Amino acid sequence: MRRLLVLAPPWLWLLLFVAAPALILALIALAEPAEGVPPFLPPIAWRGTWPEWQGSGTSLATLTEDDWYLAAFLSSLRVAGLSAALCLLLAYPMALGIARARPSRRLPLLLLVLLPFWTGFLPRIGAWIGLLRDGGWVNGLLLRLGLVEAPVPLLYTEGALLLGMVHAYLPFAVLPLVAALLRLDPAVEEAAADLGATPFTVFRTVTLPLSLPGAAAGFLLVFIPAAGEFVIPELLGPPEARLVGRVLWEEFFRNRDWPLAAALALALLAALLLPIRLFQRLESR
Amino acid sequence: MRRLLILAALLIAPLFALPARAQPVLNVYNWTDYIDPGVIERFQQETGIRIRYDVYDSLETLEGKLSAGRSGYDLVVPSSEPSFARLVRAGALRPLDRALIPNWRNLDPALMARVAAVDPGNRHGVIYLWGTVGLGFQPDRMRALAPDAPLDSLDLLLRPENAARLARCGLAVMDSVTDVLPSVLHWLGRSPDSTDAADLRAAEAALLAIRPHLRAIPGSGALVDMLATGEICLALTYSGDVIQAAARARQAGRGVELTYAAPRGGAHLWFDMLAIPADAPNPEAAHAFIDFLLRPEVMAAITSHVRYPNAVPASRPLVAEAVRQDPNVYPAEAALAGAYLPSTLPAAAERARSRLWARFKAGR
Numbered sequence: 001m002r003r004l005l006v007l008a009p010p011w012l013w014l015l016l017f018v019a020a021p022a023l024i025l026a027l028i029a030l031a032e033p034a035e036g037v038p039p040f041l042p043p044i045a046w047r048g049t050w051p052e053w054q055g056s057g058t059s060l061a062t063l064t065e066d067d068w069y070l071a072a073f074l075s076s077l078r079v080a081g082l083s084a085a086l087c088l089l090l091a092y093p094m095a096l097g098i099a100r101a102r103p104s105r106r107l108p109l110l111l112l113v114l115l116p117f118w119t120g121f122l123p124r125i126g127a128w129i130g131l132l133r134d135g136g137w138v139n140g141l142l143l144r145l146g147l148v149e150a151p152v153p154l155l156y157t158e159g160a161l162l163l164g165m166v167h168a169y170l171p172f173a174v175l176p177l178v179a180a181l182l183r184l185d186p187a188v189e190e191a192a193a194d195l196g197a198t199p200f201t202v203f204r205t206v207t208l209p210l211s212l213p214g215a216a217a218g219f220l221l222v223f224i225p226a227a228g229e230f231v232i233p234e235l236l237g238p239p240e241a242r243l244v245g246r247v248l249w250e251e252f253f254r255n256r257d258w259p260l261a262a263a264l265a266l267a268l269l270a271a272l273l274l275p276i277r278l279f280q281r282l283e284s285r
Numbered sequence: 286m287r288r289l290l291i292l293a294a295l296l297i298a299p300l301f302a303l304p305a306r307a308q309p310v311l312n313v314y315n316w317t318d319y320i321d322p323g324v325i326e327r328f329q330q331e332t333g334i335r336i337r338y339d340v341y342d343s344l345e346t347l348e349g350k351l352s353a354g355r356s357g358y359d360l361v362v363p364s365s366e367p368s369f370a371r372l373v374r375a376g377a378l379r380p381l382d383r384a385l386i387p388n389w390r391n392l393d394p395a396l397m398a399r400v401a402a403v404d405p406g407n408r409h410g411v412i413y414l415w416g417t418v419g420l421g422f423q424p425d426r427m428r429a430l431a432p433d434a435p436l437d438s439l440d441l442l443l444r445p446e447n448a449a450r451l452a453r454c455g456l457a458v459m460d461s462v463t464d465v466l467p468s469v470l471h472w473l474g475r476s477p478d479s480t481d482a483a484d485l486r487a488a489e490a491a492l493l494a495i496r497p498h499l500r501a502i503p504g505s506g507a508l509v510d511m512l513a514t515g516e517i518c519l520a521l522t523y524s525g526d527v528i529q530a531a532a533r534a535r536q537a538g539r540g541v542e543l544t545y546a547a548p549r550g551g552a553h554l555w556f557d558m559l560a561i562p563a564d565a566p567n568p569e570a571a572h573a574f575i576d577f578l579l580r581p582e583v584m585a586a587i588t589s590h591v592r593y594p595n596a597v598p599a600s601r602p603l604v605a606e607a608v609r610q611d612p613n614v615y616p617a618e619a620a621l622a623g624a625y626l627p628s629t630l631p632a633a634a635e636r637a638r639s640r641l642w643a644r645f646k647a648g649r
Contacts, residue, residue: 033632035371035374035375036375036376036377037351037352037353037354037375037376037377037563038352038353038354039352039375068640238647239502239643239646239647239648240646240647240648242643242647250639250643252349253345253346253348253349254345254635254639255632255635255636255639256348256349256352256371256632257632257636258352
C-alpha cells in the first residue's frame with residue numbers, strides 16, 4: 001500500500017503529461033484532414049451510442065513513402081548530434097574545473113553556468129542576429145581590423161545554427177557532468193597516481209570512464225531538445241536546413257495538415273525514445 | 286480582531302468590485318503596422334469599449350490560431366485569398382449582421398463584388414484595405430544599372446540578364462509563396478492558379494534562375510526596412526510595403542527614392558477582410574467597430590497613415606493630399622481592369638507549392 005502511494009505521483013505524472021498527450025497525438029495522426037475547426041475529422045465518430053472508425057493511416061504512410069520527411073529527420077539528427085557533441089566538448093573542461101574547485105567556490109561557479117538562463121531564450125538568440133549579420137558587430141570588427149574586404153556571411157549559416165544550439169543548451173551538458181565527477185571517489189584517482197600513472201593516464205583510464213554516464217546524460221539532455229528545435233534553425237540557420245521542427249511547422253501552419261504534423265511529432269517522439277533506451281542500457285551496465 | 290476583519294474586507298472587496306466595473310472589451314487581431322492608432326483611441330472614447338489590440342505578421346499565424354478554435358479574438362483581418370476564403374468554407378467565421386453595420390452602404394459595390402467570388406453574397410466579411418503585388422525599386426539605380434529594362438514589368442526582376450545587372454544594388458523577393466507564385470506564373474503566361482506540374486516546374490526554374498542574384502527573401506516587415514534603408518534596390522512585394530518604405534526613406538533623408546509599379550498586363554490583387562470569428566466572445570462590439578471603421582473620415586485617417594487604399598469611395602477626398610495624389614496608392618482604372626484575384630487551391634497543390642518554395646529558398 002505504501003509502495004503504491006510512493007509510486008502514484010510519478011505514474012500519474014507520466015499518464016497525464018506523457019501518455020495522454022501521446023495518445024491525443026496518435027488520434028490526430030490517424031484522422032483525415034478536412035476544412036473546419038479543428039481542421040480534421042476525428043478518427044472516431046459517434047453514431048448514436050456506437051463509436052464508428054473513420055480514421056486512416058494515410059498520414060503515417062506518407063511519412064514512410066515520401067523521402068522529404070526522412071531527409072528532414074536525418075538532418076535533424078545530424079545537427080542535434082553535432083550540437084550535443086560540441087556541448088560535451090566544451091562542458092567537460094568546465095565541469096572538471098567546477099568539480100575540482102574548492103567546495104566553497106562550486107556553488108558560485110555553478111550559478112555562473114546557469115546565469116544565461118536569467119535572460120529569456122528569445123533575446124539570447126536574437127542577440128546573435130545583431131552580432132552576426134552583415135552590418136553586425138563581428139563583421140564590423142573584422143572590417144575595421146582590415147581582416148576582410150567585404151562582410152563575411154555569418155548569419156544564416158550552419159555555423160550560426162550550431163553556435164545558437166551550443167549557446168542555448170550548454171548548461172544542460174555541464175550539470176550532469178558535474179554531478180558525475182563529484183560522485184567520483186578521489187581515492188580511486190589517488191591510487192592510480194600512487195601506482196605511477198601520469199596525470200593524463202589517470203584521466204584517460206580512471207576519470208573519463210567513470211564519468212561516462214554523466215557525459216551520456218549531458219549528451220541526451222542536449223540532443224533531445226536540439227532534435228526538435230524550431231526557433232534556432234528558423235532565426236539563425238540557413239534556409240536549406242530543413243529540420244524536423246521546421247517541416248513540422250510547415251505542415252501545421254502552412255499546409256494546415258494537422259494529421260501529418262501529428263504523425264511527424266509521433267515519429268520524432270519514437271526516434272528520441274531509442275537513444276534513451278540505449279542510455280538506460282549504459283546506466284545499468 | 287476588528288482591524289483584521291477590515292483588512293480582510295479590503296482584500297476581498299476588489300474581487301466583487303471587478304465585475305461591476307467590467308468594461309466591454311474588444312479583442313482585435315490585425316496585421317502589424319496596419320491601422321492609425323488615433324482611430325483606436327477615438328473608438329474607445331466614443332463607445333467606452335476597450336480595445337485589446339494584437340498583431341500578426343503572417344497569415345499562417347492567424348489561421349493556425351483560428352483553426353484551433355477559441356482564439357478569443359472578436360475581429361480578425363484575413364486576406365481574401367487564401368485565408369478568408371478558407372475560413373469561410375471551414376465555418377470559422379460568423380455571418381455578419383448588416384443591421385448592425387449601417388455604414389455598409391459606404392462600401393464600393395464593384396470591389397465587394399470581386400470578393401463575392403470567394404464569399405457568396407458577402408456574408409462573412411467587408412473589405413478593410415486592399416492592394417496589389419508588384420515591384421518596389423529605386424528608379425535612379427534601375428536607370429543606371431539596366432537602362433533598357435522596362436520598369437512596369439516583372440521582366441525587370443525575373444529576366445536573369447536584368448537580375449544579374451541589378452544584383453549589385455540588392456534584390457529581394459518577399460517570403461510568401463501564396464503572394465509570389467501567382468505573379469511568376471502569370472508572367473510566364475500560365476494561369477496564376479495552375480496546379481499543373483509542368484507549369485510549376487517552369488515557375489520554379491524561373492525563380493531558381495534569379496536565386497543567385499537575390500540578396501534576401503525576407504518577411505514583409507523586414508522587407509520594408511531593407512527597402513527604406515537602401516539595403517535592397519528592387520523587390521517583389523505588396524504595394525503598401527513599398528509605399529510605407531518610400532515614406533520612411535523620405536523621412537530618413539539619405540537619398541533613397543522609391544517607387545512602386547504594378548506589373549503591366551495584370552497584377553495580383555488582394556483584399557484584407559474584416560471578419561468575426563464564429564466563436565468571438567463579443568460579436569456586438571466587433572460589429573460596432575466594423576461600422577466605425579467604415580465611416581469615411583475614419584477610413585481616410587487609416588489610408589493616410591498606412592498608405593493602402595480602402596473600399597470606401599467617400600473617404601477619398603478626406604485622405605491626406607500626398608497619399609491621395611499617389612498613383613501607386615490608388616491605381617488607375619485601366620491597371621485594375623487586368624488585375625486578377627488568385628483562387629484557393631486544394632491541399633495537395635498547396636503542399637507542392639510550399640515545397641517548391643522551400644527548394645527555391647534553399648537555392649537548389
